[in-house]
Amino acid sequence: MSGILSGSLIEVVPPREPTVTCRSNTYPKGFYCSWHQLHPTYIPTTFEVDVQHNQRSLEVCQDPDHKNRCRVRFPEVFSSFPYKVNVTAVNALGKFSTTISFEESSIVKPDPPERVTATPIRFNARRLEVSWHSPATWPDIDNFPLKYFLRYRPLIREQWQHVELSDSTSHTITDAYAGKEYIIQVAAKDTEIGTWSDWSVAVHATPWIEDPLPITSTTEVDYTTEARTSPIPSSNAPQKAEPPVGSAARLFTYFSPLLLGMLLLFMW
Incomplete structure (x- = not known):
């Protein structure tokens, strides 16, 4: 059967065998089963789920967060009877079923830590x-x-x-x-x-790595050199220059008050 979808000619088909897996990550409360089709049908397809244990049907609850998943409670813990899960895909052109069987212990698989x-x-x-x-x-x-x-x-x-x-x-x-x-x-x-x-x-x-030692710098002063070297004045500091004088001039300056006093005495 052919049909038109989004402007393209496609072939709509009846459902094929769905793939079914079951797992318990909430042991011993229960388990979930999920299913999907490997090949699209291009028309609405629904799924019917039946779970059997010890010759009786168990209640199946649709998972609110996953479209193709249901949850089932364990009717008893440590049961030796196998579980049988049948999923049937149904659309306007037909239906197809998959049945799997397993023991309780084989589907227990926690979520990761x-x-x-x-x-x-x-x-x-x-x-x-x-x-x-x-x-x-x-x-x-x-x-x-x-x-x-x-x-x-x-x-x-x-x-x-x-x-x-x-x-x-x-x-x-x-x-x-x-x-x-x-x-x-x-x-x-x-x-x-x-x-x-x-x-x-x-x-x-990464394992612990030793902190490197801090790098420090020291300045050693050569006091001997400093004593021999005159400090360099700042270029902004004005330097006052005094004219050099001879030894005679310095001697006259020292005795001039005494000579003036003797001269005044003789004149008196």
């Missing part, structure tokens, strides 16, 4: 203190604890180093290269079942 930080340790050029928080979507961390997987590497190398941690939200890297920038990520997993989460958002950090 949050608020990952890496801090240099003062006076230690080979250590980084890494910490993080469990994902906020994980509802019961006390009864269903998570374990973590840390990976890190310097930017100058491609090979990662790994550390697996049980029930701890911090780790001290002790073998970092001094002065090299590192990239660090963390993943989470239920301690008993399921699979590892995706990696957290990468953080970058």
